[in-house]
Amino acid sequence: MSSLAPGSVALITGGTGGFGRALATKLREREVTAVLADLDSERNRAVAEELGCPFVVLDVTDRAANEAVVAQVEAEHGRLDAAYLNAGISAEKSDGDLDLDEFLRVVDIDLFGVVYGAVAAAPAIRRAGGGAIVVTASLAGLSPMAGDPGYSVAKGGAIAFVRSMAPRLAADGTTITAICPGFADTAIIDRIREHFTAANFPVLSAAEVADAMVMAWESGEPGAAYVVQPGVGTIPYRFKGVPSAKTAAGETAVVPEALRPPGMR
Template sequence: MITGGTGGFGRALATKLTAADVTVVLTDLDSERNRQVAADLGCPFLPLDVTDLAANEAVVAQIEAEHGRLDAAYLNAGISAAKSEDALDLDEFMKVVTIDLFGVVHGVQAARPAIKRAGGGAMVVTASLAGLSPMAGDPGYSVAKGGAIAFVRSMAPRLDRDGITISAICPGFADTAIIDRIRDQFTAAKFPVLTAEEVADAMVMAWTSAEPGAAYVIQPGVGVVPYKFKGVPSARTESGETAVVPEALRPPSMR
């Protein structure tokens, strides 16, 4: 299942997966254009508003009913806001966060039981470099993608117990519709942008070999690199020793 499946990344990913004989179900907002994209790719299409949890659950149930199982969920739906350095448009901010962050939360919640029933599998979240290095021009996008990465990291231990690996991919600027309004600036600056195919390759890798909770940076000329999160200073006891986190608060890997 690919949410936001008819956009640039979704199309490129669907092309690679169908070539590998994977049954790919594309989900996206219902429109003639989106249905036609799916038809051109030879993929089943299911309309989905990712901000609606019940709709996410219904789509997963339909995939199981029609195809027997769900092995992987690519939570890829997302939008960005108009870039502005001035007043914060709260309506636009909330729209971006609702789609880009809570769409991921709903997707995980809906797909988890099905992938567990299939004997395990993967969830891959399309985050962004903006989630690791926030952009002043689009705080809603930065908050949503940063939140998605944090959600992936915090959910990884419990999903791992179900045999599900969740990870995030964090592309830099890529050649999709999301940069259309500023594409001329990239051209003028001769700034390299990723192809959708490069990002799709990283998405396939994340299904087959990602580490639970990992975030993978994708940059032109660099490739796919696991991001190394810095630790935070540990608390210390009155005697100056490093304090030990209570066992109930530790992930399974630390117990």
């Protein structure tokens, strides 16, 4: 099933967090089975149970575990139509010397967790006849945050990954897209929420972001990065072109055919 339809099966990593819960609720309303994958804890299992969603244990930094979870979803639910690669953390330390251990941990979860998840999910989605991979990136991937270089690198990398993978996945009937929300009211902003409140700075609700995540599955364009901002809604980000190479004669050089993705040859 290449589009969102009743009876579809979706996997959501970081599924018991703020965006995961809001998305699971919306998918359940559409009669989609939403399998919530998250770190193992009593709290996470209880959240899934309350939502009426199956729970699977997954640390997204574990390559083999990503493959095993996809196999489990196919075995238990018969198919996988969409993968929401949404698990993520941000750094706790925002100034002073860069904490390299923390930097690597954020990149491991927020970037490599996405890469492992996409590689594991793509063949299963192809077997289901095509579908969607939706990566929760961030506005920080388009506008880097001075307070969190690891997060900025990971989210920028996730957007580049989505854009570079889009043509080969589209050839299989799978649309990969990125969601780039501004600050939203979930646990990830607990440490800084008071500053937004004090400054009367608008933050998104998790439900607004979940609407964008649903849209990305239903009608997203391959390789698109959707900005979600309070008072603005969801809009595809328009990337600036880069300067093309010029030939000795001053003409715009075209990339050799063999190096272009399928569909652009």
